[in-house]
Amino acid sequence: xxxxxxxxxxxxxxxxxxxxxxxxxxxxxxxxxxxxxxxxxxxxxxxxxxxxxxxxxxxxxxxxxxxxxxxxxxxxxxxxxxxxxxxxxxxxxxxxxxxxxxxxxxxxxxxxxxxxxxxxxxxxxxxxxxxxxxxxxxxxxxxxxxxxxxxxxxxxxxxxxxxxxxxxxxxxxxxxxxxxxxxxxxxxxxxxxxxxxxxxxxxxxxxxxxxxxxxxxxxxxxxxxxxxxxxxxxxxxxxxxxxxxxxxxxxxxxxxxxxxxxxxxxxxxxxxxxxxxxxxxxxxxxxxxxxxxxxxxxxxxxxxxxxxxxxxxxxxxxxxxxxxxxxxxxxxxxxxxxxx
Ligand code: ASP
Numbered sequence: 098x099x100x101x102x103x104x105x106x107x108x109x110x111x112x113x114x115x116x117x118x119x120x121x122x123x124x125x126x127x128x129x130x131x132x133x134x135x136x137x138x139x140x141x142x143x144x145x146x147x148x149x150x151x152x153x154x155x156x157x158x159x160x161x162x163x164x165x166x167x168x169x170x171x172x173x174x175x176x177x178x179x180x181x182x183x184x185x186x187x188x189x190x191x192x193x194x195x196x197x198x199x200x201x202x203x204x205x206x207x208x209x210x211x212x213x214x215x216x217x218x219x220x221x222x223x224x225x226x227x228x229x230x231x232x233x234x235x236x237x238x239x240x241x242x243x244x245x246x247x248x249x250x251x252x253x254x255x256x257x258x259x260x261x262x263x264x265x266x267x268x269x270x271x272x273x274x275x276x277x278x279x280x281x282x283x284x285x286x287x288x289x290x291x292x293x294x295x296x297x298x299x300x301x302x303x304x305x306x307x308x309x310x311x312x313x314x315x316x317x318x319x320x321x322x323x324x325x326x327x328x329x330x331x332x333x334x335x336x337x338x339x340x341x342x343x344x345x346x347x348x349x350x351x352x353x354x355x356x357x358x359x360x361x362x363x364x365x366x367x368x369x370x371x372x373x374x375x376x377x378x379x380x381x382x383x384x385x386x387x388x389x390x391x392x393x394x395x396x397x398x399x400x401x402x403x404x405x406x407x408x409x410x411x412x413x414x415x416x417x418x419x420x421x422x423x424x425x426x427x428x429x430x431x432x433x434x435x436x437x
Contacts, residue, residue, distance in 0.1 A: 108186035109150040110241045111179045112139065112234075115172065115200075116159040117193030119219040119230035129222045131158050135191070138223075141231055142238075149242055152185070161193030166411055169200045170309040173207040180210040187213035187241030191234065194218045194267060194275060197253060201262035202405050204251045206412050209303035211247035215240045216262075217254045220273050229256065229273060236287045243292045249284065250298055257287040261298040266373070266402055280374045280400065299436040310414030310424075313337040315407045317371065318348040324355025331358065337365045337410045337428065340395075341403040346370050346377030346387035353385055353393075360394040365414070365428035369398040369406045376400025376437065396429050399437025409435065 114120070114135035122132040135153045145151070156172065176188050192200055201216045208214060215237040219230035237254045245252060251262040255276045264278035285294035314330045316322075318340050330338055338359060342348040346368045348356070360366050368390055370377050377397050379388040391397055398406040413431035417424040 107148050107150050107184070108242060109152045109184050110238050111152045111154055111176075111185055111188045112191065112238075113154045113156045113172065113176060113179075113188060114138075114191045115157045115164070115193070117161065117191060117197075117218040118222050119191050119217075119234070120158070120223065122223045123225065131160070133223055138191075138230065138234065142235055145238070146242065149238075151238070152179075154179070159193070161195030161197065164193065164196050164200065166199075166203070166309060166311045166408065169203040169408075170207070170415075172200065173204050176204060176214060177208055177210070180208070180212045180214070185212065187215070187244055189234070189237040189241060190214065190216040192216055192218050194220060194255070198262070198265050198267060198276075199404055199408050201251050201253045201265065202408050203412070205262035206301075206304045206409065207306060208251065213241045213243075213245040213249070214251045215245070215254050215259075216251060220255075220271070220275050227273065232257075239287070239290070240292050245292065246294060246297070248297055248300055249294070250300075252284065254287070258283040259285040259287075259292070259294070263298065263301075263401070263405065301436050302434070304412050304416060304431065306412045306415040308415040308418050309411050310336050310417070311411055313339065313407050313411045313414065315339045315341065315403050317341040317403070318343070318352050320349060321351070322349045323351040324353070327352060327355035327359055331355070331362060331364060335364070336424065337367070337414050339367045339369060339398070339403050339407045339410060341369050341371045342377065342387065343371060345375065345380050346390065346397065347381050348385045348390065350384040353389075356390065356395065357393050363423060363425055365396060365410060365425045366394075367396045367398045367406050367410055367428070367432065369401060369403040371403070373402075374400075396432045398432065399435065401435075401437065
């Protein structure tokens with residue numbers, strides 16, 4: 098039997114660098130800014146297993162707040178193309194932590210490969226005592242090589258914990274343990290050089306969107322809110338609206354009239370809750386209660402956080418372009434079928 102050439106059994110992990118604190122350092126003025134290249138970071142990694150290789154992709158140098166939904170969508174396409182290669186075992190995405198959960202969720206919705214995809218970054222800047230970037234990066238590579246089980250979806254790995262893209266949220270703006278899945282807990286953790294998986298997330302079908310509708314706004318309907326911002330959105334080219342209500346999804350009655358006009362104009366409106374856990378439930382039938390909103394045609398966002406519901410609505414409306422069905426119908430189907 099012919100011996101296999103060494104290259105043919107090597108596993109490569111693609112490392113997409115998009116930016117974030119993981120490659121930033123503090124300047125003399127005390128402010129933290131982008132500073133390192135991906136090559137400089139990779140040069141500091143501990144040695145990889147013999148048959149593993151890294152394929153660096155300098156994709157962007159963007160802090161989270163410069164990331165856009167269109168860029169997230171483009172990243173999903175580039176990761177998909179990379180995962181289709183036989184020599185690629187998985188992909189690690191290095192990303193700013195502030196909107197890491199949105200990018201992770203977008204990738205989770207759009208990718209359909211069984212290969213692992215792990216998104217990570219750091220809370221502390223390079224050179225700071227306790228810099229977490231190299232450890233997170235090394236753990237993410239290890240998770241890809243383990244490999245993570247198919248069906249896990251896109252995983253977010255920070256501080257030795259693995260989270261499901263759909264469930265995870267940034268819970269601390271500065272602390273090292275900045276991510277959590279308040280309702281469900283982590284999927285697994287990094288222990289003694291290995292990865293332990295505790296549970297699998299509820300699966301969802303990948304969404305075949307060839308385009309994205311980025312004109313989706315998110316409004317938080319705080320006590321006393323009226324409908325002016327809703328009307329503004331409707332009259333200014335917004336194609337879908339996510340509203341964040343109170344508790345189980347109840348909104349101030351002053352917003353009702355404009356919400357109704359917006360739904361009647363054929364714009365999908367998705368209701369979410371500002372509560373971190375529990376989501377929306379059509380319990381209350383008083384003016385502005387979620388039960389009333391559902392009967393008006395507002396789509397219930399389940400237990401997705403508002404920022405994630407916005408991503409799902411953008412993808413759903415992107416699908417509507419090909420489907421030949423009214424955007425509202427597609428949006429409703431996508432939300433109704435999404436496991437929540
Ligand atoms: N502000 C940074 C960003 O999200 C934070 C980080 O990367 O941790 O780009």
